[in-house]
Amino acid sequence: MTKDNTDMGQAAGTASGLSRRSFLKTGAALAGVAAGAGVGSGVITGFPAVIAAEPVTLRYLSTATNQAPAIAEQAFKDIGIKIEYVTVTTDDVTKRIITQPNSFDLVDTEYFSLRNLIPSGNLMGLDAKKIKLADKIAPVITKGQVDGKTIGDQGTAPKKVFYLESQFSKKFASEPTEWITLIPTTYNADTxxxxxxxxxxxxxxxxxxxxxxxxxxxxxxxxxxxxxxxxxxxxxxxxxxxxxxxxxxxxxxxxxxxxxxxxxxxxxxxxxxxxxxxxxxxxxxxxxxxxxxxxxxxxxxxxxxxxxxxxxxxxxGYRAWASGFGLPKTLKGKQLDGAYEFVNWFLSGWAGAYLNRQGYYSAVLETAKEHMAPYEWAYWMEGKPAEQDIHGPDGGLLEKAGATRDGGxxxxxxxxxxxxxxxxxxxxxxxxxxxxxxxx
Amino acid sequence: MTIRARWTSYWQATPLVVVLGIFFVLPLLVMLAVSFWTYTGYSIAPAFVTDNYRDAFDGCASQFPTLCTTFRTYASTLKFCVIVWALTLVIGFAIAYYLTFMIRSNTVRLMLALLCTIPFWTSNVIRMISWIPLLGRNGLVNQALVGAGFIHQPLDWLLYSDFSVILAFVHINTVFMIVPIANSMARIDRSLVEAAYDSGATGWQTLRHVIIPLAKSGIAIGSIFVITVVMGDFITIGLMGGQQIASAGKVIQTQISALQFPIAAANAIVLLAVVLMIIALLVRFIDIRKEL
Structure with missing residues (x-):
């Protein structure tokens, strides 16, 4: 649609000797005049407004585990971004990124696969300056520490692959930089x-x-x-x-x-x-x-x-994993802005609380806490006996009052x-x- | 026949040749080429190395007479192939015979033939998953057997075993035998059967000397369907075998998942060669073109 318009614009421009840019400028000026005069403003200025209001749709590639329709609904309600889930298996997420990097706008993938993904050059670093809560991301991911104590880091611990040397670099940085490979969505300790x-x-x-x-x-x-x-x-x-x-x-x-x-x-x-x-x-x-x-x-x-x-x-002990949002290198313009907006929304609490209630851990704990009832937080995060019945995110009864979480x-x-x-x-x-x- | 008439047939075949060339021969050649490339976890690079084939047959010479992974995988797949082929052939032949010779009314025959396709009204995967609540440790069959007092412990081999794999394969593939066999049986001239009967042949003799030879082309076509499906399958074996049973298709799928396309391509070429050999063998016994 957009491409057709551009081609037509260019073709028209060549034919009449009027460049597309000047044509648009003229159009905008006319619209301005029209709006000023108050004649037909609804029609002419309305046209660009419709395009701007058209919701951004993000194709969100990940495994089924991270895709909750409720999160997509809430995101649309809060920030007007449409999420279109592309559901594949763990291995297929990697395969899609390497072989079809244009088939998604946002990917939620595991940190361990970065060792294959980053050298392929199909992902780009996320700009830490555009991520509002970047410095609030749990230190367990960024530094491999819980309460200041260093935890096991055998395997591909996220801290080893968290930063890139530059936005399009194919090398991981050993020191914190502005470019983050993946912004964590969920992580957990498996057993x-x-x-x-x-x-x-x-x-x-x-x-x-x-x-x-x-x-x-x-x-x-x-x-x-x-x-x-x-x-x-x-x-x-x-x-x-x-x-x-x-x-x-x-x-x-x-x-x-x-x-x-x-x-x-x-x-x-x-x-x-x-x-x-x-x-x-x-x-x-x-x-x-x-x-x-x-x-x-x-x-x-x-x-x-x-x-x-x-x-x-x-x-x-546990075998841990962490998963996070990455962006394809080719993402641009409105889609790119939309992706950053969605990631920021994701860290802002509602989604984090939803994931915490599923038994995962969210990237920014402080914001998730604000969206959870104190008794829920006590049960899921502090390992305390449940003060009242614990319900899953879908409302189903998970635990009766008095139960404690496995592992504390x-x-x-x-x-x-x-x-x-x-x-x-x-x-x-x-x-x-x-x-x-x-x-x- | 004039020269022009000969050329006409070539022109008539052209569309099919073009379609097959683009969508079958070309990808096959690409696959053959890629099977000699090198790879890392995230890239493949043009080269001409035989490492992929060497990896595919790793240990096959040194471990002999113990079978290497590839041989063992093919042995297991071939075993399923033979068993499923034999079962679908017997069952498919019997059903086709019944449909063709026992049913007098054409309407009834058509209805019964349609009944055979009912399993195809749902997807392959759904059909296989529905076996699980039936055959599981706490499934219907085990509950019924325990309830009736035939057994005291649930039978474990009903599910995630060779048995369940074969059951699912036969269930899915029998119709591929029925259709071509029934088709070739329908074209048998009834007077031949009557003549055999009048000459004093027993039912068995008629079957052996008249019907089977005349249904040979249907049997061959059905066999090719069943054998190629079973040889390349990994979904049925995976789901019904609890992913514990190897298949050539599964090996290729794991390698593709690990982004090792060249070695997966090499394995696919090996699989193709094996299937072609089986079909060549089959065609040696039955000249399909002559029979059609």
Whole structure:
């Protein structure tokens, strides 16, 4: 539409010897005169006004986990920006950014994939000066600290990939700069999900995932870069190997980790593997599995069905991940301004509160707190017993009064992070070995 | 035939050749070229290296007689292929026979043939997912069996097993056998069957010496459909096998997800070669062009 108009304008300009710019100027002057004279002002000045008022639509690429229709609705209500969700799996987000960088206006992707995304040059740094709350972003992401205490940074910890050397740089900066790779949306500390009713005893170690007691009732996620980290946590917990960096294994370490997985698989340990959120919910809710790698909102989803499910804290700590907004390099003009406006709105509290109620953590905690009831904040963030019934963002009953959150407070959970989701240097080799595991 | 008439047939074939050339041959050539390229996690670069094929067959020589990943994957896929082919052939043939020879009324035959397509009214994925509440550990079948007192523990092998994969494959693919076989059966001259009967042939003899040979082209076409679908599948095997069973398609999909396009292309070429070999073998036994 716009392009056609431009072409027509240029064609007309060439034909009549009148440049498009001067034509527009004339038009504007005429409109001004017309408005001043009060003749037909509604028609002529109304034309550009309609274009300006046309809502910006942002194609928001991410996995299903981060896409809530309620957030899109609220954003439209608050700032008049239309969000059009493009839903794909974790791996496909990366694939889309690399192969079809013009098919979205805003992407919500994980920090660990930045090691592949930034060198491709398809994303640009976000200008910290345009992000109003940039300095309020939780230090757990920017500095890897919780309450001033440094937490585990094995793997691709966000602080390692948070800044770029310049807006279009393909290199991460070691010092804070003005250019931010991703503005965090959500992050969390992941652990194993269990069915306490079917297990009937306390679980306190990652090693339990491969405990023969749960033969045929365990599951691990079939996304190689994340699954291997869970496997590494199991290996360390069972004392089979101590990694220098679980998020960046040597070929030998990959070999021995995969060998352990293959051994367990051949012994019939796993019921199934899962790749998306809903599969993990179905496996757990149907009782096909009783212990498995899981994501926090999936545990919430199982509980909303009235089925007991626990996001079990384990003594070896959590595997953390963080996800954030990135912008495609080609984004310009109104879309770009709209994207910054949406990101700023996202950090301003309503969305953060919504995500916190799902069991995620939001980037700017202070603003989210303002949008949560004190009892909700106490339950979700401070690990205190719920003063009243806790409801999910969709209104479903999540916990009765008196319950406490699995793993406790924000400080306890994020403070116990052992490693982060990662892309290893030996990623190609790891994927090949992972395929071997699936084929075994 | 004049020279001009010969050229006419070439002109008539041109549109199809152009479409196939652009949408089939060209992409295939690109894939072949890419299979020799190099890659990183975020880029692919033109080159001519055989590393991708070497990686695909990594350990196949050194681990022998233990099968390497690729051989094991193909062995597993071929196993499904043979079992599913045999089952769909028997079931499809029986249904086609019933539709063609047992049903007298054309209307009834048409209605029954349409009934066979009912599973296709929903998407492939939905059809497969609906097996899960049926076959799961706490699914309907297990509940019924436990309730009736046949078993005490739910059967685990009903779901996420070879059994469930084969069940879903047969369910989805039988219709691909029914249609071509019924089609070739419908063209069998009834007087041949009557002649066999009058000459004192038993039902079995008539089937073996008259009907099967005359339905061979339908069997071959149905077989090609089923074999190519099963060889390239990864969704059915993934969903019904709990992602625990390898398939050539799944290997390629994982590699594409990891943005390793060249090695995925190399694997796709290997898969294509295997499927072509199977079809070549099939065509050796049945000359489809002659039979049509």
């Amino acid at each position: 194993l999900g269990i069915r306490p009713d079917l297990i009937g005893r306390p679980i306190d170690s990652w090693a339990e995932l491969l405990n023969p007691q749960f033969k045929g009732k365990a599951s691990i996620l079939n996304i190689p870069s994340i699954g291997i980290m869970d496997a590494a946590m199991v290996m360390e917990a069972s004392g089979k190997h101590k990694y220098a960096d679980k998020g960046n294994m040597t070929k030998e370490e990959i070999d021995l980790t995969i060998a352990a997985l293959i051994e367990a698989k051949k012994a019939g340990q796993f019921r199934a593997f899962w790749t998306d959120f809903n599969e993990s919910v179905n496996l757990m809710a149907s009782g096909e599995t009783v212990i498995q790698s899981m994501w926090s909102p999936a545990v919430t989803a199982v509980r909303l069905k009235g089925i007991p499910c626990k996001f079990q804290p384990l003594k070896e 407070s924000y400080t306890e959970r994020m403070g116990a992070v052992a490693c982060w989701n990662a892309i290893m240097d030996e990623n190609a080799y790891m994927v090949r070995k992972w395929n071997e595991f699936i084929a075994a």
